[in-house]
Structure formats: structure tokens, C-alpha cells
Amino acid sequence: MSNREVAIQQTVPVHDTADVVIIGGGPAGTAAAISAARCGKKTILLEHSGQLGGMGTLGNVSIFMGVGNVTGIYREFISDFMPAALPQSHHQSIWPQYSPFELRHYLNQKLEKEGVKVYYHTSFVAPIMQGNRITGVIANTRSGLRAFEGKVCIDCTGDARVAIEAGVPVRSGREEDGLTQPMTLMFMMQDTGKPVPQYLPDDCYRYETVADLPQGRHLYWEQSDSGTLLVNMTRVKGNGADIEDINYAEKEALRQVFSVANYLQRNNYENYILSHIPGQVGVRETNQIEGRYTLTEDDLTGGMRFEDVVAQTNYEIDIHNPTGGANTDERKLDGYDIPYRCMLPLAVEGLIVAGRSISATHVAMSSMRVQATCYALGQAAGIAAALAVETGNPLADIPVPDLHRRLADQGVVFAQ
Numbered sequence: 001m002s003n004r005e006v007a008i009q010q011t012v013p014v015h016d017t018a019d020v021v022i023i024g025g026g027p028a029g030t031a032a033a034i035s036a037a038r039c040g041k042k043t044i045l046l047e048h049s050g051q052l053g054g055m056g057t058l059g060n061v062s063i064f065m066g067v068g069n070v071t072g073i074y075r076e077f078i079s080d081f082m083p084a085a086l087p088q089s090h091h092q093s094i095w096p097q098y099s100p101f102e103l104r105h106y107l108n109q110k111l112e113k114e115g116v117k118v119y120y121h122t123s124f125v126a127p128i129m130q131g132n133r134i135t136g137v138i139a140n141t142r143s144g145l146r147a148f149e150g151k152v153c154i155d156c157t158g159d160a161r162v163a164i165e166a167g168v169p170v171r172s173g174r175e176e177d178g179l180t181q182p183m184t185l186m187f188m189m190q191d192t193g194k195p196v197p198q199y200l201p202d203d204c205y206r207y208e209t210v211a212d213l214p215q216g217r218h219l220y221w222e223q224s225d226s227g228t229l230l231v232n233m234t235r236v237k238g239n240g241a242d243i244e245d246i247n248y249a250e251k252e253a254l255r256q257v258f259s260v261a262n263y264l265q266r267n268n269y270e271n272y273i274l275s276h277i278p279g280q281v282g283v284r285e286t287n288q289i290e291g292r293y294t295l296t297e298d299d300l301t302g303g304m305r306f307e308d309v310v311a312q313t314n315y316e317i318d319i320h321n322p323t324g325g326a327n328t329d330e331r332k333l334d335g336y337d338i339p340y341r342c343m344l345p346l347a348v349e350g351l352i353v354a355g356r357s358i359s360a361t362h363v364a365m366s367s368m369r370v371q372a373t374c375y376a377l378g379q380a381a382g383i384a385a386a387l388a389v390e391t392g393n394p395l396a397d398i399p400v401p402d403l404h405r406r407l408a409d410q411g412v413v414f415a416q
Contacts, residue, residue, distance in 0.1 A: 012138050014147040016117065018044040020385045021150030023124050023137060026054020027371045028355030028378030029156035030107055031073045033116040035382030035410055041389055043116050043382075044148055046139055048123040052107040053100065054158065056371055059282035060186045062100040062230060063221055066093030067372040068314035068335055072412035074375040081106050090413040093314070097221050097230060100278075119148075124157060127166040133349040134166050152385035152395065153351050156378060159241045160287040160357040168345040168353075169290040172239065174362040179322035180239045181284040181366065183246075184232060185253035189261060190275035191227030198265050199274075205259040213263065214256055216326025229272055233260045237324030240283030253281045284320060284356075284369060291359025292396065293341035300364055301331075306339035308400045310380035310407070312415055313338070313373045319366040329366075335415065338368060340403065343381055344396055352395060354381035376412075383407060 020036040022029050025047030033045040045052075055061040070078060071090045078086050078096065081103065085096035111118055121142050128136040128147060136149035155162035160170050173180040200206065207213050214235035221230045234256035238245030254277070261274045298304075300317060314335035321327050342358040345351055353359075354377045356369040368377075383406040387398040 010145065012145045012147045014149055016044055017149040018042040019151050019389045020154065020382065021136060021148050022046065022154045022156055023162050024156035024158060025052040025118065026156060026158060026355060027056065027374035028381065030111065031375040031378030032154050032156060032354055032382035033111060034073055034114050035379045036386050037114045037116050038410060039383060039386030039406065041386045044150065045111065045116055045118045046122040046124065046148060047118060047120050050120050051104045052111065052118070053103050055282050057100040057104045058278060058280055060100050060188065060276065060278035061282050061371070063095060063097045064372050065315055065370040066095045067370065068093045069312045069415065070094060072376060072407065072410060073379045074372050076411060091415050097223060124161050127162055129166065132347060134351045137162060151389045154381050154385055155351060155353045156355050158283070158286065158355050158357055160289050160353060163289050163345050163348065163351060163353050164287065166348045166351060168348050170287040171290065172287050173285065174322060180286060181320045181322055182324050183236045183238060183240055183249045183253060183281045183283050185234050185257055185281045186230065186232050186278065187257050187261070187274065188276040189229040189231060189264065189269065189272040191271050192273055193271060195270045196265065196273045198262055199258065200262040201258055204255050207259055207263040213260065214326070215328070229269065231260060235320065235324060236281065239286055241286035249281045285365060287357050288365060289345045289353050289357060289359050291342050291346065292344045293339050293359060295338060295342050295360040295364040295368065297361060297363040300333055300336050300367055303334050304336050306337045308340040309337040309414060310340045311338040311373055311376035312336070313368060315367050315370050315373065317363060317367050319363065333367065338377065340380065340384065340400065343377065349394060352381045352385060354378045379410065379412065380407060383410070
């Protein structure tokens, strides 16, 4: 890695202006866009790829982990998109598997109906700053560099990219050595009804036993009605926000996909063909902002409740071994709150961070990182942004009772 630097100076045209600019169209970003638009605010969503849904569509992480609180926009998605899975109670865990292709189409339609302007193939480059306040972002588009101005910006990149470039301090990985949870390339296999030819490229691995597998276990979900197998059995050490680590992971994860598929074909799934490999590896953990409050392991295990609660979950502590080893630290939880302050970065005004890069320790993040919780955080972020625009208050000073009333108006129910 070179230590040399270059300086650039360029005049960039302003392409669009809005009340709320959201960077990143994963679960947090899509929910933030919907909730802000429903508050009557002009909302722009910038997505670096050609599809919404984040890892749920881009990475084929096509199962919603049980969070113990199926509420708000997340519940609405389930009701619209897979009504058979909708629980009667808001506080009943479900683990529905879905089609990433159908979710992609659903989200396109949903945001269009909500009046959100989505810009695809638009990648964040730099924040626009006035002192310590962010007033928009510069992005790389198919038309070149363009500026998007907003009264409030919401960083839903998953890597805290906007926050970092705006000067927000961040942490990465576990406290003792900075190692993050490993990456995984999930894939699908399909039952053809007859034995299929087995394929194992020369540079791949021939796994013979469960102990040989990257995670040392079988981890997949089978849909008997469609004959689809969703497989989560690859594991690659590295930080998905590091350019060299991600370069290695994309190649190594693909090798493991072919290797695991071959293993399954030789062990009870001889009729299953490798049917879908997503275009990019799934990333669990990268950067956490330093916020006005940091969610901790003690908060999770102690079932903490906060006056400024914006999301609740009982999803387990779930730490895939950061060294790349086969074991996984899994610990059940009864449920806890995530406070609004975790989304408010230190030192920068006009910015909310929603999704897995909120202010949380390595252990706490392992529980709150799943899609359903990110939808909840995004929904709260969108409403908070709208309230800041309406009142003129700093994001840290919006009235929490007003935030809770708006959340309730949008279908959010909190457990007491």
C-alpha cells in the first residue's frame, strides 16, 4: 500500500435537492426513505448498485432472522410481500425465507409509490460540509460526479462511509484486536428430481466431513414446496470495508461455494444443482460510529430499556469467529431496547447513522445487525430527520415523545 497522496479539486453540479438525503438502499435506507416521505418530506435515496434491499438481495441473505418484534414498516413488508408468514402478534418471532428477486421488484414498486426518488448506480464520494454540519453529498453517477443537497443526511451505507468522511470517529471489530466477523457468500441449490453432474474446479476444496467445512457445521434452509436450498456455509476472514480483504474474499468465497455445493451433492443432495450465486459476498461487520450512546453487551444481557427507544429485538448474540475458525458464539437473549442516541454521531451535525454501523460494541453489534432490526432503525431515522426539518431543532434535540408518536402512527408497537 502506497503512502503517497494526491489532491483533487473539481466543481460539481448540483443534480437534486431534498429535505432528506439517504445514502444506501439496504433495509435501513429503504425504511428511512419510506418513513421520511410519509412525513411529507421530499426524500432522495442514493444506491450504489442497481437494486434495493442490501445484502437481502445483493448478497442473497434471503431470510429474515427472528427478532421478536415484527412491527412498523418491517411488518408492513411481511404483510404485503409474504402474508402467509405474518404473525398475529407484533411480538412473535418469525424466520421467513423469501425470494431475493421478488423482494427486489417489490422494493422498486414500494418506493415509487411512496414518492421517493431513487438514484441507482450512485456511489457516495464525499460529504458537503459547512463547518461541522453536513449539507449534502457528492456522488459518482453514470453521468459523472453530481451533488445532492439535503437538510438532513442519513448514512445507511453499512460501513459508516459518510460519517467517516465527515469526520466522525469510528471503531472496527472486537476490542482486543480489531478483527471483524468473517464474510459469507450465501447461495442457492435447486432440486431437479434426478442426479446432477458434480462440478468441482481444480482450485477448490474437496470437503469430506462436517469438520472440514468452513463453518464446521451444516447451515441451510430448505423449502420443500419449491425444492430450493438456501445455503449459509462459507466463511472468509477479513474486514469487508478493507479494499484488500474484500478483494480476497470475493475470490475465496466463490471457491468455497463450489466446494460446499460439491460436498452437499455427495451427501444427500445428489439431485440438487447450484442454481444461484449472488454478485457479491455478504459482509457482517465493518465500522461502528462513536455515538452519543454506545450499545453494550451488558445492555443486551441485562434487557435494558431506554426512554429514547427506537427499536427492540431479542435476536441472539451471534458472533461468527473473527479469526475465520469454525466456531460461532451464540447466546440467547430475552430482549432489549436500542436508543435513538446510538444513531447520532459525535462531532457532526445534520447526520444520522442507521443500520449495522450504529454506535455499538462488537458483541452488541452481532445481535442488532440483522435485517429486521435495520428496518426498524431506518424507520426511526427517517422520522427523526423529518422532525428536525420541521422544527429546525438539531437532531439531538428533537422531542422524543413526538418521535414515538410518529412511530406509532406508522405502525410501530414497542413491548413494555
